[in-house]
Amino acid sequence: MSVFTPVSEADLAQWLRNYSLGELKVSEPIEAGIENTNYFVTTTQGRYVLTLFERLPAEELPFYLQLMAHLARHGIPCPAPIADLSDRYLGVLNGKPAALVTRLPGRSLQDPHPAHCAELGALLARMHLAGRSYSAFLENPRGPRWWRLAARDVAPFLDDAKRKLLEAELAFQAEQRFPDLPRGPVHADLFRDNTLWEDGRISGVVDFYFAGVDCFLYDVAVCANDWCLDGAGLQAERLRAFLGAYNAVRPFTAHERAAWLAMLRAAALRFWLSRLYDLYLPRPGMLVHAHDPEHFRRILEARAGSPAPWLA
Amino acid sequence: MSVFTPVSEADLAQWLRNYSLGELKVSEPIEAGIENTNYFVTTTQGRYVLTLFERLPAEELPFYLQLMAHLARHGIPCPAPIADLSDRYLGVLNGKPAALVTRLPGRSLQDPHPAHCAELGALLARMHLAGRSYSAFLENPRGPRWWRLAARDVAPFLDDAKRKLLEAELAFQAEQRFPDLPRGPVHADLFRDNTLWEDGRISGVVDFYFAGVDCFLYDVAVCANDWCLDGAGLQAERLRAFLGAYNAVRPFTAHERAAWLAMLRAAALRFWLSRLYDLYLPRPGMLVHAHDPEHFRRILEARAGSPAPWLA
Numbered sequence: 229m230s231v232f233t234p235v236s237e238a239d240l241a242q243w244l245r246n247y248s249l250g251e252l253k254v255s256e257p258i259e260a261g262i263e264n265t266n267y268f269v270t271t272t273q274g275r276y277v278l279t280l281f282e283r284l285p286a287e288e289l290p291f292y293l294q295l296m297a298h299l300a301r302h303g304i305p306c307p308a309p310i311a312d313l314s315d316r317y318l319g320v321l322n323g324k325p326a327a328l329v330t331r332l333p334g335r336s337l338q339d340p341h342p343a344h345c346a347e348l349g350a351l352l353a354r355m356h357l358a359g360r361s362y363s364a365f366l367e368n369p370r371g372p373r374w375w376r377l378a379a380r381d382v383a384p385f386l387d388d389a390k391r392k393l394l395e396a397e398l399a400f401q402a403e404q405r406f407p408d409l410p411r412g413p414v415h416a417d418l419f420r421d422n423t424l425w426e427d428g429r430i431s432g433v434v435d436f437y438f439a440g441v442d443c444f445l446y447d448v449a450v451c452a453n454d455w456c457l458d459g460a461g462l463q464a465e466r467l468r469a470f471l472g473a474y475n476a477v478r479p480f481t482a483h484e485r486a487a488w489l490a491m492l493r494a495a496a497l498r499f500w501l502s503r504l505y506d507l508y509l510p511r512p513g514m515l516v517h518a519h520d521p522e523h524f525r526r527i528l529e530a531r532a533g534s535p536a537p538w539l540a
Numbered sequence: 541m542s543v544f545t546p547v548s549e550a551d552l553a554q555w556l557r558n559y560s561l562g563e564l565k566v567s568e569p570i571e572a573g574i575e576n577t578n579y580f581v582t583t584t585q586g587r588y589v590l591t592l593f594e595r596l597p598a599e600e601l602p603f604y605l606q607l608m609a610h611l612a613r614h615g616i617p618c619p620a621p622i623a624d625l626s627d628r629y630l631g632v633l634n635g636k637p638a639a640l641v642t643r644l645p646g647r648s649l650q651d652p653h654p655a656h657c658a659e660l661g662a663l664l665a666r667m668h669l670a671g672r673s674y675s676a677f678l679e680n681p682r683g684p685r686w687w688r689l690a691a692r693d694v695a696p697f698l699d700d701a702k703r704k705l706l707e708a709e710l711a712f713q714a715e716q717r718f719p720d721l722p723r724g725p726v727h728a729d730l731f732r733d734n735t736l737w738e739d740g741r742i743s744g745v746v747d748f749y750f751a752g753v754d755c756f757l758y759d760v761a762v763c764a765n766d767w768c769l770d771g772a773g774l775q776a777e778r779l780r781a782f783l784g785a786y787n788a789v790r791p792f793t794a795h796e797r798a799a800w801l802a803m804l805r806a807a808a809l810r811f812w813l814s815r816l817y818d819l820y821l822p823r824p825g826m827l828v829h830a831h832d833p834e835h836f837r838r839i840l841e842a843r844a845g846s847p848a849p850w851l852a
Contacts, residue, residue, distance in 0.1 A: 247614070247615060248615050248666040248667070248669055248670035249615045250662065273615055273617070273666075274615065297613065298623075301609065301620065301622065301623045302559070302623050302624075302625075303559060303560050303561045303585055303586065303622045305585070305586075310613065310615045311610075311613045311614050311670075311673075312614075313669055313672070313673065314673060315610075315614075315673035350562065350584075354561075354562065355560070357560055357625055358560035360625070361623075361626060361627035429584075
């Protein structure tokens with residue numbers, strides 16, 4: 229379903245001759261992706277993930293690959309792109325831009341305990357600190373400008389109550405200005421699915437293909453809305469563990485404390501909108517994976533109707 | 541013995557605040573080094589080796605660290621330097637230039653079988669191919685110029701027979717010119733001690749602090765003189781496995797075939813000289829580790845008195 233561009237073993241064996249990774253042993257398509265074509269690739273040297281980029285503009289790919297390379301060489305457990313014999317991370321395979329990255333060990337986690345949330349918080353803060361010296365720039369591709377475009381496209385499909393909620397939230401967010409929040413590269417999609425765990429530690433942070441430059445606090449909010457969820461609300465113990473561990477590595481500023489509730493709402497809005505978009509305006513090959521938008525509508529309503537939750 | 545500059549846990553914990561590696565868990569001095577101060581360092585993120593550079597000129601260190609970074613991002617299993625929060629590989633700790641690199645798994649191997657030699661040959665060739673796109677330059681620090689300087693210093697300590705052997709070999713090597721041999725960054729010290737093995741595969745190639753730019757064939761000769769040794773001669777089965785596997789990845793050129801015997805002699809000369817130097821002109825802290833120079837004198841004599849051994 230999610231292999232948009234098949235890659236035969238013969239294609240791959242030939243392509244690997246551009247690399248210093250030894251001989252192909254096994255390749256296996258990864259069914260889970262909805263944006264790109266991915267294969268697990270094992271060579272005599274090691275284990276890798278091959279990605280053929282199906283959606284992203286080619287000119288944006290260096291931002292993602294160089295960001296992963298930057299974070300990896302700072303010790304963040306993220307996939308490290310492999311350079312080919314011409315010293316490039318990006319090649320072309322079967323007509324698509326393609327890259328190989330290291331395959332990290334571990335498994336994702338669906339039921340995080342407070343200790344897991346603390347581990348995540350510390351790693352997220354370390355990733356943000358390491359990212360500050362990354363010099364490339366790409367606006368968060370799912371930021372305010374995209375919200376407005378997506379809202380215009382999905383509004384015709386919504387009932388009155390939802391359209392009003394959407395309009396009200398866009399109006400609220402349009403009044404928020406965060407010029408003083410610390411910014412840098414953010415993952416922007418660090419859901420439970422995008423972490424790998426081994427022995428109680430995060431062994432991998434994966435899928436950087438929604439990354440961009442934005443407020444670090446936005447990344448914190450995206451995580452809180454997934455990792456610390458209790459119904460549509462936030463579970464106090466996990467939230468405190470997450471935020472406390474983050475704050476111990478990169479202390480929140482006063483501006484961040486003031487912006488926290490608005491940022492939780494922004495993070496909920498972004499995923500409500502993308503899920504609405506994928507539901508009503510799906511691209512080919514995406515249908516079976518569409519997530520229910522209602523999940524994030526409920527989160528948005530819950531955040532918009534609550535006082536600001538605790539920020540460490 | 542080999543910790544020239546002690547680093548306390550408090551020093552190290554403070555220094556680690558420049559990195560995105562989490563908190564210090566354990567540090568442990570490494571006694572084996574004879575050139576630098578090394579510690580194993582474990583943090584909440586992972587396992588690293590800390591090196592304080594005691595001998596190398598500070599201006600040469602970027603060549604080594606960038607070379608390791610280059611090879612690592614090409615998939616060669618070598619230590620990857622960790623960048624600090626200012627995006628630098630090199631810092632200063634207790635007054636010495638210092639760097640952290642990843643600690644690789646595995647153990648070294650003292651009794652290589654032909655299959656191990658084949659594994660080594662393939663990896664060495666892949667390392668050479670990956671190194672061709674590395675643009676920094678440092679002359680092999682133990683090349684012909686150094687031979688002549690070292691020979692002058694150790695000659696007064698040698699008996700007549702050894703001095704004659706040394707002079708004859710220097711004269712022979714002075715006649716060799718290899719302008720047409722493929723060149724690039726070479727490890728130049730890839731003895732059995734400097735590889736780590738796991739499950740029959742090389743999990744690490746370590747200690748790049750004798751690396752420089754030279755003929756790739758010189759690296760091949762250094763390895764052959766250690767890995768394929770049988771007395772002072774070369775053991776045919778291991779040599780064929782090693783050279784055959786190398787040749788399958790990077791085929792030897794006609795010029796390399798013609799230069800092979802001279803290169804084996806050059807590689808033996810280099811280590812005979814450095815061992816003589818360390819024996820007769822030791823630096824403080826080195827004495828207990830001095831290797832017997834006779835080992836490489838015998839190898840040099842054996843190579844100089846033999847026809848060229850098989851080159852794949």
